[in-house]
Amino acid sequence: MTEVNQTKKSNTIVHPRYGCAIGAINTVAAIPRGIPIANCGPGCADKQYFMLSFSNGFQGAGYSGGGALPSTNVGENEIVFGGHKKLDDLIKSSLKIMDGDIYVVLTGCSIELIGDDVGAIVKEYQEKGYPVVHAEAAGFKGNNLTGHENVVKAIIDQYVGEYKGRKKKGLINLWFDVPYYHANWRGDSIELKRVLEGAGFKVNVLFGSESGGVSEWKEVPKAQFNLVVSPWVGLEIAKHLETKYKQPFLHVPVIPIGEEATTEFIRELVDFAGIDNKKAEAFISTEAERYYYFLEHFSEFFSEYWFGLPARFVTVGDAAYNLAITKFLTDQIGLIPTKQIITDNTPEKHRQNIQKLFHDISDEFPLDVEFIEDGYVIEEKVRNVDYGSSVPLILGSSWESDVAKEIKGLLIPISTPIVSEVVINRTYVGYHGALTLLEKIYSETVRG
Amino acid sequence: MAKREIDLSLVDVENREMRLGSIISWDGSAEELVDNSRYELRSRDKRKSLEGCSGKKEKGCRLCELNMPFNQQTMCTHSIVGCQVGNIPDCILIEHSPIGCSAIHARFNLGYKMGLARRGKKIENIQIFSTNLLENDMVFGASDKLRQTILDAHNRFSPKAIFISMSCSTAIIGEDIESVAQEMEEELEIPIIPRFCEGFRSKHWITGFDISQHGIMRQIVNKHPQKQEDLINIIALWGTDYFTEILKPLGLRVNYMIDMASFDELAQASEAAVTATFCHALGSYMATALENEYGVPQVDAGQPYGFKGTDDWLRSIAKIMGKEDIIEEYIKAEHERVLPKIEALRKKLSGIKGFVATGSSYAHGMISVIRELGIEVDGSIVFHHDPVYDSGKSEQDTLKELVDTYGNIDHFTVSKTQQFQFYNLLNRVNPDFIIIRHNGLAPLAAKIGIPAFAMGDEHFPVGYDGIIRVGEALIEILARKKFGQVLKRHVKLPYTDWWLSQEDPFILARNPGILDEVAEPQLLESLTEDASPEASIIKSA
Numbered sequence: 001m002t003e004v005n006q007t008k009k010s011n012t013i014v015h016p017r018y019g020c021a022i023g024a025i026n027t028v029a030a031i032p033r034g035i036p037i038a039n040c041g042p043g044c045a046d047k048q049y050f051m052l053s054f055s056n057g058f059q060g061a062g063y064s065g066g067g068a069l070p071s072t073n074v075g076e077n078e079i080v081f082g083g084h085k086k087l088d089d090l091i092k093s094s095l096k097i098m099d100g101d102i103y104v105v106l107t108g109c110s111i112e113l114i115g116d117d118v119g120a121i122v123k124e125y126q127e128k129g130y131p132v133v134h135a136e137a138a139g140f141k142g143n144n145l146t147g148h149e150n151v152v153k154a155i156i157d158q159y160v161g162e163y164k165g166r167k168k169k170g171l172i173n174l175w176f177d178v179p180y181y182h183a184n185w186r187g188d189s190i191e192l193k194r195v196l197e198g199a200g201f202k203v204n205v206l207f208g209s210e211s212g213g214v215s216e217w218k219e220v221p222k223a224q225f226n227l228v229v230s231p232w233v234g235l236e237i238a239k240h241l242e243t244k245y246k247q248p249f250l251h252v253p254v255i256p257i258g259e260e261a262t263t264e265f266i267r268e269l270v271d272f273a274g275i276d277n278k279k280a281e282a283f284i285s286t287e288a289e290r291y292y293y294f295l296e297h298f299s300e301f302f303s304e305y306w307f308g309l310p311a312r313f314v315t316v317g318d319a320a321y322n323l324a325i326t327k328f329l330t331d332q333i334g335l336i337p338t339k340q341i342i343t344d345n346t347p348e349k350h351r352q353n354i355q356k357l358f359h360d361i362s363d364e365f366p367l368d369v370e371f372i373e374d375g376y377v378i379e380e381k382v383r384n385v386d387y388g389s390s391v392p393l394i395l396g397s398s399w400e401s402d403v404a405k406e407i408k409g410l411l412i413p414i415s416t417p418i419v420s421e422v423v424i425n426r427t428y429v430g431y432h433g434a435l436t437l438l439e440k441i442y443s444e445t446v447r448g
Numbered sequence: 449m450a451k452r453e454i455d456l457s458l459v460d461v462e463n464r465e466m467r468l469g470s471i472i473s474w475d476g477s478a479e480e481l482v483d484n485s486r487y488e489l490r491s492r493d494k495r496k497s498l499e500g501c502s503g504k505k506e507k508g509c510r511l512c513e514l515n516m517p518f519n520q521q522t523m524c525t526h527s528i529v530g531c532q533v534g535n536i537p538d539c540i541l542i543e544h545s546p547i548g549c550s551a552i553h554a555r556f557n558l559g560y561k562m563g564l565a566r567r568g569k570k571i572e573n574i575q576i577f578s579t580n581l582l583e584n585d586m587v588f589g590a591s592d593k594l595r596q597t598i599l600d601a602h603n604r605f606s607p608k609a610i611f612i613s614m615s616c617s618t619a620i621i622g623e624d625i626e627s628v629a630q631e632m633e634e635e636l637e638i639p640i641i642p643r644f645c646e647g648f649r650s651k652h653w654i655t656g657f658d659i660s661q662h663g664i665m666r667q668i669v670n671k672h673p674q675k676q677e678d679l680i681n682i683i684a685l686w687g688t689d690y691f692t693e694i695l696k697p698l699g700l701r702v703n704y705m706i707d708m709a710s711f712d713e714l715a716q717a718s719e720a721a722v723t724a725t726f727c728h729a730l731g732s733y734m735a736t737a738l739e740n741e742y743g744v745p746q747v748d749a750g751q752p753y754g755f756k757g758t759d760d761w762l763r764s765i766a767k768i769m770g771k772e773d774i775i776e777e778y779i780k781a782e783h784e785r786v787l788p789k790i791e792a793l794r795k796k797l798s799g800i801k802g803f804v805a806t807g808s809s810y811a812h813g814m815i816s817v818i819r820e821l822g823i824e825v826d827g828s829i830v831f832h833h834d835p836v837y838d839s840g841k842s843e844q845d846t847l848k849e850l851v852d853t854y855g856n857i858d859h860f861t862v863s864k865t866q867q868f869q870f871y872n873l874l875n876r877v878n879p880d881f882i883i884i885r886h887n888g889l890a891p892l893a894a895k896i897g898i899p900a901f902a903m904g905d906e907h908f909p910v911g912y913d914g915i916i917r918v919g920e921a922l923i924e925i926l927a928r929k930k931f932g933q934v935l936k937r938h939v940k941l942p943y944t945d946w947w948l949s950q951e952d953p954f955i956l957a958r959n960p961g962i963l964d965e966v967a968e969p970q971l972l973e974s975l976t977e978d979a980s981p982e983a984s985i986i987k988s989a
Contacts, residue, residue, distance in 0.1 A: 010596045010597070010600055011579060011580050011581075011593045011596060011597065012577055012578070012579065012580065012596065012597045012600040012601075013547060013550070013577070013578045013580040014575055014576065014577050014578070015553065015573065016547055016550050016551060016553060016554075016578060018547070018551075019547070019548055019551040020546055020547055020548025020549075020551065021548070022548055023548065023551070035942070038521055040616075041524055041526075041616045041646075041647035041648050042521070042522045042523065042524045042647055042648070042653075043522070043523050043524025043525075043526055043527045043549075043647045043653070044521075044524075044548060044549075044647070045521035046521050046522065046523050046524075046527070046552070046887075046888075047527065047548060047549065047550075047551040047552040048548060048551050049521070049887075050551065050552040050554070050555040051551035051552065051554060051555075052551075054555055054887070055552075055554035055555045055558070056554075060891070061891075063940075063942045064942045066887065066888055066891060067520060067521070067865060067867040067887060067888020067889055067891060067892070068520060068867050068868070068888075068892075068942050069520055069521045070518065070519065070520055070521075071519055071520060071521035071522070072519065073519045073521070073522060074616075074647075074648050075648050075649075075651055076648055076649055078648070079616075079620065079648050089517035089518070089963075090517065090518060090519065092517070092963050092964075093517045093518035093956060093963055094518065096944065096946065096947070096963055097518055097868055097943055097944060097946075097947045098942055098943065098944070099940075099941075099942055099943055099944045099945075100942070108548075109546060109548075109615075109616055109617040109620075110616040110617065110620060110647075110648060113586065113617060113620045113621065114620065138546075138583075139545075139546035139547065139548035139549070139617070140546040140581055140582055140583050140585065140586050140617060141582075141583050143547065143548075373580075376575075376600075376604060398554060398557075399554070399573065401573065402572055402573045417554035419554055419557070419558055
């Protein structure tokens with residue numbers, strides 16, 4: 001089609017980069033033996049599955065997501081007469097058919113608009129002792145990131161419950177990647193847990209292969225503190241837990257990538273928690289030695305590869321990965337940040353702070369950070385960056401594939417959606433992940 | 449036989465369950481389903497009442513359905529409209545909805561780009577727009593946002609037409625997309641086509657095809673056609689272009705619709721000499737509308753799968769084209785060409801049992817192909833069943849043709865991608881492989897050791913060569929049983945032992961009281977513990 005220039009600010013979004021609040025079905029499915037129950041139209045859960053799991057590294061939906069996911073599949077009858085009975089039937093039959101430990105009802109647009117009292121239905125089950133929770137997840141109220149926070153808070157309030165007992169020193173609740181939305185979340189979680197345990201902590205990771213499921217969730221109130229490793233997602237959860245359980249939290253906005261950042265991260269945590277640092281320091285020295293063993297080898301390629309390396313890069317993605325990867329590449333590898341576009345609809349109140357975090361990365365290069373959600377505008381911006389004399393490096397989503405092709409750039413997928421690779425157990429964070437990220441970027445480079 | 453009425457003066461389409469009596473939940477044998485469907489009777493008495501399940505006269509003449517209290521996530525009509533009218537390269541679809549309704553675009557883009565490549569068109573990203581509605585819009589309405597997005601689409605891409613799709617939320621708050629479309633159509637002087645495809649409106653996504661086709665018939669198809677005597681419409685999806693080769697001896701050029709077709713290719717549908725499709729459940733509405741409105745004849749035959757299906761299909765087109773004289777020789781030569789390869793495949797596949805789980809009449813064709821290969825089929829699923837198609841043509845009664853040509857299928861189930869039932873259904877017949885479209889079911893088959901052939905290219909089984917293609921692919925698929933066996937040994941299903949032990953996949957419909965015999969509540973463990981001095985040593989943030 002003939003394109004006409006137009007980038008006026010409007011409500012329009014093309015090439016979406018997040019799902020709606022119903023996407024938090026994935027948050028529930030990420031809890032071992034957690035069963036999401038979608039209380040919405042017949043296509044809602046399916047569409048979020050395609051955004052956050054299938055078209056995002058083909059992660060698979062695991063035990064209870066994807067095609068296994070119970071849904072009321074609200075029809076005309078429910079819109080006219082209310083969806084109480086259908087939901088009640090579904091909860092009752094889910095308890096009988098789905099083999100789970102916790103069942104979380106997520107209510108979408110249509111049921112929210114017709115005003116069903118979902119809380120009342122779920123409460124009947126709760127009063128009988130069934131582990132059923134309900135959370136609001138209307139798509140017009142928020143995206144899958146805020147949906148994730150809401151679902152976690154609902155589980156805390158309605159399932160984990162009150163706790164006034166003692167805390168366990170050295171036990172951390174980790175609030176980090178948004179499950180499935182961050183395609184590497186499973187690998188990230190393994191690496192960060194490894195790092196935290198190596199430093200002498202115990203960790204409630206709460207999601208993925210390393211989580212103990214509901215018994216781990218019940219440990220949440222006992223943790224010494226909450227650790228939020230993200231610029232903004234998870235802060236609402238930590239604040240909620242601070243009020244509810246008088247639990248302090250530590251906010252680390254930049255996910256650590258590479259030896260220096262990860263080591264600094266560990267030391268900050270040890271200091272905050274007031275635990276003995278011997279174990280942590282021993283761990284750091286082993287990790288550092290291994291890291292530089294590999295980096296030394298890599299440096300030979302990096303120094304004398306004749307056929308050109310990328311220098312200037314743009315990042316297009318959510319605030320968390322965008323910030324962390326921009327920092328690592330700028331600060332540790334010496335690449336030049338040229339445009340950073342944050343696509344996750346970061347709430348206004350966090351934007352200024354995030355911009356400052358970006359600006360703090362480099363004195364040498366002024367960082368150009370923008371918050372944009374419309375793919376058309378994003379791709380225009382990526383197209384018009386001055387990439388200098390080297391091959392353009394774009395760390396973005398698969399939506400940038402056309403523009404990458406057009407400007408003959410390298411596209412490294414770091415954000416939703418990702419359809420050019422299959423992600424299984426991979427991480428770009430911590431000690432190990434940094435090396436994988438380098439492998440990924442420079443494999444693409446040598447492939448040409 | 450009587451043609452169904454299709455009223456293009458109306459902006460909207462009647463749901464398929466009302467128009468054709470389509471069902472989504474049924475279990476029995478294929479022969480019983482043929483009998484209960486009463487295709488001929490429904491075809492004759494479209495608007496007259498037939499005896500329904502309750503014994504009373506009911507509008508819509510439904511087959512008796514097994515209503516289940518438990519459902520798993522499926523698809524909606526809104527998705528179908530997105531993957532139909534959202535796949536036209538020089539037109540734009542605007543989804544008037546919150547962003548979640550557009551969350552499937554990256555998946556659409558995969559199919560769309562593959563389709564563009566298969567049809568030799570320029571490969572570029574799909575461009576579907578969302579009005580991205582928020583909470584305030586639900587309270588105050590969102591017509592201005594819709595106008596803005598229409599202007600954005602127009603200014604950015606100068607599309608030849610713009611479609612607008614309704615979602616659950618915009619339908620509930622009563623957005624008047626029809627008025628906005630009319631008003632903007634006058635302003636921009638291109639067709640602006642409102643589509644009412646809110647997910648809750650129909651019990652099956654299949655209605656979304658009718659909604660899409662109806663919009664194209666009303667506002668794109670050329671109302672003053674200049675006949676193109678060598679043009680055949682093939683109502684299709686994204687499949688590889690095998691039809692050109694098959695139809696070459698008849699001197700026909702293929703006009704594929706709707707996916708990847710340009711505005712002009714869609715417009716010329718009314719100029720074609722004949723219309724056919726790879727699947728009557730998908731194509732019958734538009735084929736009938738083209739026949740009724742513009743006199744474009746549609747095939748008087750089933751579908752081009754297996755020997756008999758392909759023979760009949762070719763003969764029907766040859767008859768319409770007045771080329772009956774050459775067709776018998778072509779058919780004979782084709783049989784002779786492919787038969788040795790098919791015989792060899794029959795030997796290799798001897799003793800193998802298959803299971804098909806796809807959309808309805810496509811499944812009928814798929815089963816024909818694998819039975820042609822000598823594979824046993826005693827169980828299958830269709831995701832819905834139409835007791836009659838819009839054409840009303842008895843020659844298009846694909847299920848009857850399947851049963852008449854290849855015999856009964858003992859366990860023939862209508863179930864809308866319900867994974868929990870799939871376990872019991874597969875156990876009932878224990879196949880060596882499944883052939884599947886749509887998502888959600890194949891992962892379960894894999895976990896119980898049954899490999900799946902994901903039939904992503906729907907044209908793969910078409911024609912005489914399609915039989916060979918399927919046979920060869922199945923040999924590769926069967927090797928994957930190893931992977932399934934590994935999973936089976938180590939991976940647990942998300943269903944309770946109680947459910948997995950049920951023999952009847954529809955027990956909840958036949959005996960709903962069984963749900964009240966619920967297990968003992970898993971009581972919440974108390975979290976209270978005594979406060980201890982340790983708590984106080986924690987530093988505050």
